[in-house]
């Protein structure tokens with residue numbers, strides 16, 4: 301027994317000898333010496349630890365396991381997926397896809413020196429937001445603009461600058477939570493100001509604001525009800541009236557739009573979403589909105605409004621902590637330039653293209669793909685084409701759904717479980733993400749643009 305164990309151990313090659321194996325040298329070429337060495341020595345340690353006298357060291361098998369482990373650890377964690385959830389601006393899947401021109405601008409800004417904070421006319425230090433401020437002013441009609449990391453940061457900066465240790469009035473119907481950690485009351489607390497709730501959940505009147513106003517009031521704030529709708533017996537105070545109420549007392553009126561589309565969606569048959577230019581025209585002193593929701597750009601928080609207030613925001617040291625990177629500014633500038641030409645916009649802005657994609661188009665995709673998907677699942681599932689509704693997502697227009705087409709993959713058999721099908725599709729090289737509804741996995745095809753890539757990997761489905 302002991303002797304057999306000793307001889308098996310003697311048969312284990314040394315790490316140095318393994319590193320001379322041609323197959324290992326190939327792995328070193330791909331993954332680098334350090335990682336290959338680490339994997340091999342872990343494999344050798346595991347073999348020694350098992351101390352199984354009967355086991356022989358199977359070098360090809362060990363190398364194969366190491367190669368697979370190296371490939372797994374080399375694969376990027378953040379990778380492309382097919383968003384077939386039916387939610388166009390899916391926060392967990394990265395929200396808006398930026399147009400190619402924006403991605404190219406970001407690439408250039410990342411790989412070359414740029415005049416990020418450098419005034420090329422005067423040769424002196426410049427201001428990073430200057431690259432988009434004029435465009436935002438032109439597009440929204442505001443006097444000034446500023447950019448931070450996202451809309452949550454925009455709201456934070458505005459409150460922290462205008463209302464520290466003072467009260468901000470918000471209707472109880474607008475005390476929203478947006479996915480996970482963004483709750484308006486929490487942001488207010490962190491920004492150092494006190495939330496003064498006004499009215500009731502379903503009804504808030506002008507007199508509620510008037511009664512709540514006092515010496516400690518710093519501002520009135522309106523929060524766009526992004527991801528929900530209050531219906532039935534409701535009342536809210538319109539923006540121009542809120543602006544007038546605030547201005548009578550010399551207070552600023554802040555409007556947090558969330559999505560903030562810069563053009564009227566109604567021109568493409570979509571429901572109207574309030575625009576920053578409307579909010580400015582209705583008397584808001586500062587308007588905040590996201591860069592990667594309906595705007596269709598990179599993650600960013602945009603603040604437009606009164607010049608004196610924006611100057612104050614810029615002087616807040618928190619601006620430095622919340623500022624955006626050059627790649628964001630480059631992509632944002634490119635997207636904002638598209639908005640100067642709305643005809644190009646609908647062709648080139650992926651978010652808008654997906655939202656305006658004709659139903660017949662999506663249905664044709666479903667009809668084309670159905671046989672291949674059915675063949676890939678064989679007897680394991682029934683695949684049919686069904687009518688569904690897509691959502692805009694990211695809290696935009698919560699009650700408006702867009703007619704779309706999907707493939708329904710319904711597992712066959714007694715222990716049929718759509719979760720299993722969802723997991724199989726998630727395990728593909730380019731994971732396919734659908735949604736489960738009523739015992740079937742639905743693949744909403746509105747956002748599928750690369751059919752060949754989708755089809756090519758179907759053969760890899762393991763049933």
Ligand SMILES: *Cc1c(COP(=O)(O)O)cnc(C)c1O
Nearest residue numbers: 450451452524526557558590695
């Ligand atoms: C989405 C949203 C936010 C947060 O925006 P992010 O860009 O995700 O930080 C804030 N307010 C409203 C009304 C929103 O809809």
